[in-house]
Amino acid sequence: MRIIGLDIHRAFAEAVAWEDGKLRRLGRVDMRRDLLDAFAAKLSPSDIVVIEATGNASSAAAVVAPHVKKVVIANPKQVRIIAYGKIKTDTIDAGVLAQLYASGFLPEVWVPDEPTQALRRQVTRRNQIVRQRSRLKNVIQSILHSHLIPSCPHADLCGAKGRSWLSEQVVPEDERLAIDRHLREFDRLGDDLQVIERDLARSTLEDEGVKRLMTIPGVDMTVALAMKAAIGDVSRFEEPQKLVSYLGLNPSVRQSGPGPAYHGRITKQGRGHARGMLVEAAWAAARAPGPLRAFFLRVRARRGQHVAAVATARKLAVVIWHLLTKGESYAWARPSLHAKKLRDVELKAGSKAVRGQKGAAHAYNIKSHRDEERRWVEQAETAYARFVSGWNPRGPKRARTGAANEKRL
Missing domain, CATH: 3.30.420.40 (ATPase, nucleotide binding domain)
Known part of the structure; x- marks a missing residue:
């Protein structure tokens, strides 16, 4: 050989x-x-x-x-x-x-199959287009800032209201031409983004695993597809800690000799895009009722909100491993919210909007139904907070031996 x-x-x-x-x-x-x-x-x-x-x-x-x-x-x-x-x-x-x-000392890399590689390429293309659109917005903001124009009062600078406000601002002619050119490029990228998201939406509807991940609060089509593309075959991870390590969300450890082990910041190894998506999902999950928000608040009280967001992202990775491995949906999912997410995916995939008919996502439009589901999930949040209220994050305190006060004979 x-x-x-x-x-x-x-x-x-x-x-x-x-x-x-x-x-x-x-x-x-x-x-x-x-x-x-x-x-x-x-x-x-x-x-x-x-x-x-x-x-x-x-x-x-x-x-x-x-x-x-x-x-x-x-x-x-x-x-x-x-x-x-x-x-x-x-x-x-x-x-x-x-x-x-x-x-026998060569560290090997897992090679995904062709469908997973194609999904990774599409997710990467979408991420590139989103970043380019963000860059164009920042360029327009810098032009306004250089001419002492305050920030746009509307949420979306490139939206209808934002463009109307932008057209009223007084800037030199060359800067006006530059802004118009950036807006045209922004629109062109928007058309490309719509095409890619249509293909991704169709992939979502064909994948039960991706739809199952969308039952988690804070996880939409984009996050679910990014995780599916990064993970590939979940059976290659024997336990959830392996997946956490693959995403770079586990803390670094330094230990030598008889000294104790020191834990530092997360390793940030593996696929950075998937890790960033999980952190974004963690921020969204922290605003939704449920055990994940209770976990976020508990960590935030001790370590601050940024550490809490990363810890929640790690918790999401563990939940994702269990859902994909066991083939189950999230236990505290809100059915009407999940149905609305799937309907949004269907519309992105090219399905026509049918007015006057009550579909599966209609229940989300009923406020009483939303409030009922929210109360049910809030009960789970309260139960989790009560369950972990007696936990000591640093372990039991060691009893002092009193050797420092010992009297010598």
Whole structure:
């Protein structure tokens, strides 16, 4: 059995083979699909190919995989021997990958299937468009600020009322043209965002797991899809703590020798976009009645609201693991609110609005029904707060031995 290490770049890859304890250079391979496939066809079906994770690693693995026994993608953050090498060449890097796998010390990366990769790409595209639209708003705000114009009194600067207010402001002609250009770009991105959200909404309606996550307060279609794309197959996480660690929401730990362990800030490892989405969902969950709000308030009383939001995001990750693993909905879900969320998804997916008919989401429009569901969830919040009221977050106090006051004979 040979182990082939590939150090991949944009235009080429350096190939090194490890066999019988010796390294042998195989040369450079052009990273065009046909030439890479021709190189892989020359390999043995018993070979194992090791690739370091890069932007095109998944595509390269898909081309090579049919010709070899296994393709392994290495975690670049954990292969520090390559980054810190004093003598660093492509040949040495490829050889290090092969040797690490042969010795059993190569940290592997989970490779998602094609539907999960497609979902990740769509979620990333939506995030990019949202960030570009936010940037355009900030540019317009900076133009107004530079001419001593106060902030827009309306919630949405680029909405109908905001644009009407914006047209009344006195700015130089060149700045007016710049604002109009930014607004046109904002509208164009809005059209692209609508198309992407339509595709994402259709994916939501076809995935029971995503609809199940939307039963959690604070979790809408965007957050549920981001979590589904980040997690992929939930069975690869044996316990919820594994998922928490994957999202970088677990605290860092420093311990050496006989000294105690010191816990610091969260590690912030893993997929940052999914972690940020969970924190946003935590803020929304803190405003909705239920046990999650009681948990947020309990932590906020001791550590402040920002720490409480991150702690609630970690709690959400644990809840998500249980819902996906057990195939259950959130225990304290509000049925009418969940039905309204699904109806909003259907409208985004292209369904026509039918007036005069009472659908599944009609109950949310009835105030008495909403208040009844809210009282039921508030009872669960009160029960949780009563249950944890006697908890000591720091553990039992140790009894003093009185050694400091001991009298010597």
